[in-house]
Amino acid sequence: MKKTFQLYFTALGSAALITGSCSKEFLNPDPKGTLMEDTYYSNPNEAFAGLVSVYDPIGWQTAVSYLNFGALNAASDDHVAGGGGPNDMETWQRWSNYTLNESIGPQEDYWDRNFTGVSRANIFIKKVEEGIPGLSDALKARYIAEAKFLRGYYYFDLVRLFRNIPFYTEPLTTDNMREQTQVAPEVVYAQIEQDLKDAIAALPPTVPTATEGGRITKGAAQALLGKVYVYQKKWNDAAAQFAEVNGTPGGTSQYGYKLLDNFEDIFRPDNKFHSESILEIVHSAVGALDWGAWGQFYGNVATVMFGPRGYSGPSYYSGWSFCPITEELYDLMHYDPRFKATIADVDSLEDAGLAQYEKGYMNTGYFIQKFAPLVEFAATTGVRELNYPQNYIEMRLADTYLMESEALIESGQGGGAGTRAYELLNAVRDRVGLPPITATLDNIFLERRKELATEGHRWYDLVRSGQAPAALGGKGFVAGKHEILPIPYNELLNTKLVQHEAYK
Structure with a gap:
């Protein structure tokens, strides 16, 4: 096949017609899609297109959450929602100030995206297991492994965001769709673990990034399984x-993973699929799309979401001023070597007479640098705002270093000089020239906050570690309630699903 996986992914990214009875809503089947399912998957090309459709929801944008990190940033203590006013992206505002309810909040987007992924994976796995003419045994095994990873990935998002969810591993029909009930999280986690173990056994250790960058590898599956174990305290x-x-x-792993020497190089759009990247979600300017393609963009629209509003000056194009950085994170990062690669200090540019910008809602003057709308990389065709080429690295090596260090400390191992937990933590620090420190849970979580700032991890870290009530209480977070999102209102209608007690 002459097309690279990345371009093929882009070309078929919104091809929902090949996904059978799944639509963007878990409880809203598409009869036309059901007819298509009966006649599709008749040759290897259609099988590959079907696999691409299972990948597709990973990169969904332009609804309410700007997956995978926009709304999550707004919900954390490192950001406020921002934007043009208190009703701009109300779903973000509601999560940021913890006034969300079953009708208003980002939950519908997360629910739709991940259950779409689950449904597509279920259909795809069944079709491939039944047999597709001309598909080799090797490709069959790899395709199923990729689909099982993705099903595990989507269920992991669902169970940690909603806790008690409906669970199914077979394609749903119009007859049984509304009969689904919620299960205990342990049931879902058990299936995620099994899916990832199955995937690990059949996935390739590496892929050629020039042609298959963005496809799942054995290392990505092991990293995700490690995270799944962390959430269960295993x-x-x-x-x-x-x-x-x-x-x-600090060295090179068996899969070729290695920390980059220069922290800033991690996020450059011209340095995709580098040695620190484990799971990278593809975005591209190749589509050159305009506003008529709403919901089907290939570019990273979060980039323009995060840029300073009405900006004129060097380095950046204007954006929409969402997720401005809090004074607390600014103060924490100010003298850290990672500051300039993490925070765009636009107020300083204005104070120096080099730039001007419109002060958006809850403006702090500090914006996200890692995904900033840089002039250097802006698209030259299509609508610029919709075609920024920054990929989103959802898992990278510094993340897994720090999670392993945490797991070692939690399992009772020491964190002093010479221990593996110490070496992992301080490899991350040494990369940016910071001196070594003892590996304690406090030090590890502080390092995660600084190293992974603005990348969408902070809210999850606060919730899973039990720190959320203290860190987010000032924003309105209520312990025992806001650790999860409410079941979307539309999903409760004419179904057997039950709302979480705290949201009733």
């Missing part, structure tokens, strides 16, 4: 998986 299991991914701290 510390020894988590550390074992991460050790396979991480290898010798």
Whole structure:
């Protein structure tokens, strides 16, 4: 096949017609799609297109959450929602100030995206297992492994965001769709673990990034399984998986993963699929799309969301001023070597007479640099705002280093000089020239906050560690309620689903 996977992914990214009875809503089947399912998957090309459709929801944007990190940033203590006013992107505002309810909030987007992914994976796995003429045994095994990884990935998002969710591993029909009931999280986690173990056994260790960048590898599956174990506090299991991914701290792992020497290079759009990237979600300017393609953009629209509003000056194009950075994070990062690669200090540019910008809602003057709308990389065709080429790295090596260090400490191992937990933590620090420190949970979480700032991890870290009530209480977070999102109102109508008690 002459097309690279990345371009093919882009070309078929919105091809929902090949996904059978799944639509963008879990409880809203598409009869036309059901007819298509009966006649599709008749040759290897259609099988590959079907696999692309299972990948597709990973990169969904332009609804309410700007997956995978926009709304999550707004919900954390490192950002406020921002934008043009208190009703601009109300779903973000409601999560940021914790006034969300079952009708208003980002939950519908997360629910739709991930259950669409689950449904597509279920259909695809069944079709491939039944047999597709001309598809080799090797490709069959790899395709199923990729689909199982993706099903595990989508269920992981669902169970940690909603806790009690409907669960199914077979394609749903119009007859049984509304009969689904919620299950205990343990049931979902068990299936995620099995899917990822199955995937690990059949996935390739690496892929050629020039032609297959963005496809799932064995290392990505092991890294995700490690995270799944962390969320269940299976510390020894988590550390074992991460050790396979991480290898010798500071060195090159068996999968070729290695920390980049220059922290700023991690986020450059001209440095995609580098040695630190484990799971990277593809965005591209190749589509050259305009506003008529709303919901089907290939570019990273979060880039323009995060840029300073009405900006004129060097380095950046104007954006929409969402997720401005809090004074607290600014103060924490100000003298850290990663500051300039993390925070765009637009107020300083204005104070120096180099720039001007419109002060958006809850403006702080500090914006996200890692995904900023840089003039250097702006699209030259199509609508610029919709075609920024920044990929989103959802899992990278510094993340898994720090999670392994955490798992080792939680399992009772020491964190002093010479221990693996110490070496992992300080490999991340050494990369940016910081001196070594003892590996304690406090030090590890502080390092995660600074190293991974603005990348969408902070809210999850606060919730899973029990720190959320203290860190987010000033924003309105209520313990025992806001650790999860409400079940979307539309999903409760004419179904057997039950709302979480705290949201009733």
